Amino acid sequence: MDTIYGLIDYRGDIRSSKKCIFKKTTNSDEQIYVPKSIKGYKFIEGKYYVSKKTKNNNEYLFLEYLVNGVIDIYYYRDDKGDHYYVSKDNNILYELKNNERSVLIDDVTYIKENKEYIGTLKYLFKESPRIVKSVENIELKHKSLINITKDYHNEVCPDQICLVYEKSIAKVKNKFGLIVGLNMFSISDNNVTDDDYYFRNSNFNFSIAPSIGIYYKIHLPRLNEKLFF
Template identity: 35%
Template structure:
């Protein structure tokens, strides 16, 4: 009955989490610049380059207001204050004669400003602005004809385009000829242009984007704790008494995408623990038989975790699949030993816990977690063993 109730609770939790996860945003501190050139501070939904170029989902300071979605030219621009990403409204031509309003990412603001845009086909494009004119700098990818034969096309055409964009600075020509088509290289050329052409005593570069952080984040959490296994009714495990309290040690890898949804992680976990049990049976001849079961359980888990994304204490819940097998498992009857519990046993797990951040800037955390797992014997089509555990870990 307890197992049925637990499964119903897990199912209900999953059903409740689905709409919550779909509705989740990825808010970061920032501000918008209105068409009246007013600055309004709040939080902005931080997503991929393609999504950030289409719209700005903004929530002003205070939780009593609903988020507002702005499109290009409904505001002049917006900026994230934590990592400095800055977007402005511009009209660009991706196809000849067709103007498209977008939010371009500001990479450098100065005598000639540099912008970045990513197309729906994941093609990076840079724009150099001079006297309100945008010069498109792109490098077409390899194309395929209907015969499936690849041809190079004009993959190096960004070189003459860069020459055109910086034609008033001939000293840049050798550097442009050697340039690779990369964010770092094109920013470097634009900065060199300002170093060569700026004659005033003031800094001619008004804004420069910070180096783009990796969008994929990997959190590693080694942990130790205790686990209490118990045998459900009808289990074929063959124990004569309840398992003893055991140690538990392992490591969890959590992978998230800070540009998509930093609060949702895919988790991979490996751990090991012990199952031990001993019992004594009295015989008719005033003798006794001692039964001892022992073995090391090695477990691998795959799951999905949701973590509340704000504050120094961040609760999380996690659900997933468990695959466990026994190593050096044996049953000892008096002085005779036999093998015990061969094979791999599938199951499921659910856990909940809290991550306590050690500082606001760094990701190091102390993790405290409680977990339930249940394994099944697929041959016998019955529950094999359950386990409740509590651990403490360090995330880096």
């Protein structure tokens, strides 16, 4: 299929891995694309999603393309958390795993990370002993993976450009503010029922009372760029 341009309804990482809701114009009907129906979709100067078949659950997903180089980095999120994949020379797709297990020490249970992804990265970066040594300190996060992959690419393939598609996401933002207002009260006895007879002929004066408060708003762009609490 040829490339088409239009509007994409972006609703965060989880939904973006499952479907793409597209319109050619604001007045056009919505078209829903799933990973098996298109090769991918991209935002201008933003996120880039490609259709890939993942080995662990044997299904097609739109993976966010983070790095395009000698080694490619992909990402998606589901209800269980963040998932990263890598491939070398457009070959096998490896998942970067970090399973956890419970360890009992002196009757206290601790959670230990297995960090299987370190072994996978060492294997993929084996052409660079320097990079292999630095893998031990890598966290399974966007910034760490992008930086080490770019570093590896520039060392083993300096004549080719390493493309980074990741859109820069703002950090968590906290905002406080002051709310000031006026409350106006007015009661009429015109509609008083027989059950409320004791209100009849009462003196209900119009009154105004000031109110003051504070608000707190938090923005979580990594969870959803449009989500505020």
